[in-house]
Amino acid sequence: MKRLRRGFTLVEVLIALVLLSLLMLVLAGALRALGGVEERVEQRITAADDERAAVRLLGDVLGRVSARRFPLRQAGGPAEAPFFEATPNALSWIGIMPARFGAGGRHYCRLAVEPGPGGGRLVLRYAPWTGAPTFADWDHAQSQVIVAPVQQLSLRYQDPASGQWSAVWPPPGVPFNALPSTLLPGAVDIQVEGPEPSWPPLTVVVVATRSSDPSAATGSFGGGRL
Template identity: 30%
Template sequence: MGEQRGFTLVEVVVALTVMSLLVLATLTAVRTLGDTHTRVEATTLRLDEMRLVSQFLRNSLRQAVPVRTLARPGGYLLGGRDELSWIAPLQGVEGVAGLQYKRLFLDGDTLMIQFVPFHPALESPDWAEATAHPLLTDVSEFTLAFRENPQSAWLEQWGEQEGVVPRALKLQLRVRERYWPDLIVLPDLYQAGY
């Protein structure tokens, strides 16, 4: 009978080592793929949030109207570095239509918005009685600036004495320790030639 030859212990150890390295490489690739998918999904959600909030704010601020109330004949758009009140139509909300007082402000780390139906006799709505709706969480910085005309400097305050509605509004947001691109809004009334 012929001599039967099997694997030596060294050959078995080498084969197991090579197979272990292949399994390790495969598991590392699968884990990296899973981590990449999680990061891509988080980035996509963050960008969707940025797009939706920016679009909502842009549309709402763009529609700011120079309504003169009995108490404020100069018009109603008031703002500081971290709070803004204005009048604009409210669209897309079930059961609510027409002009609304709107207020945008930071409460802790949450950007909030409030709505109160417009009434020309009101000097300012009672914001303490109005429901505040969270618009964005994890906000560490929120500032506003206003521009009188394209050549002027940005102002930190806007009141009745400045005019009816600024030519441009700039919002700066820092969310989850990342700065969003500045949101600069030009109200429709200037684009329409008022």
């Protein structure tokens, strides 16, 4: 009877407390891991939504490009050409901004990486079209951050006649009379390095607006992605 009424010893209590503490640590670690997984899933969902919105915006703006020609003062080139300044890391053109941005209609546009807090940012700048053949005051133009942070933007332009890609437009060595009547590339390949999760390569078909395309006869035109 004395042995049955005996309580726990101090050593047994300490062992029980240690085991309980270990169990609590394991449960706390599991809860933290579960919270981290949930946060990463939410980040990936948000990043995927941002990517879809950015792809849609680029497809809309680059998918309708003005082919209206302006006089040039460049020796060895055509007398007139559209405003389409294409380099490996930046692109400037006259396009149609979607009305959902409160800036519908024809605008000067530029896509490039700009410095910003925490690193580079892929920025679309736009300013209302004034009829001038070029635009250079990009610092005062409105801007829309496409994605951040970004390390590099790589652009390529497709010659619709040959299907070949070039880092600049017009392609070096291709005579102007061999280019399409719009003097625009058939598509633009966009590769963005830096965002997480990483973007897949994006190809946007370039379609001249009907009112500016010298070869357009009937029908309407819109942008798209390959």
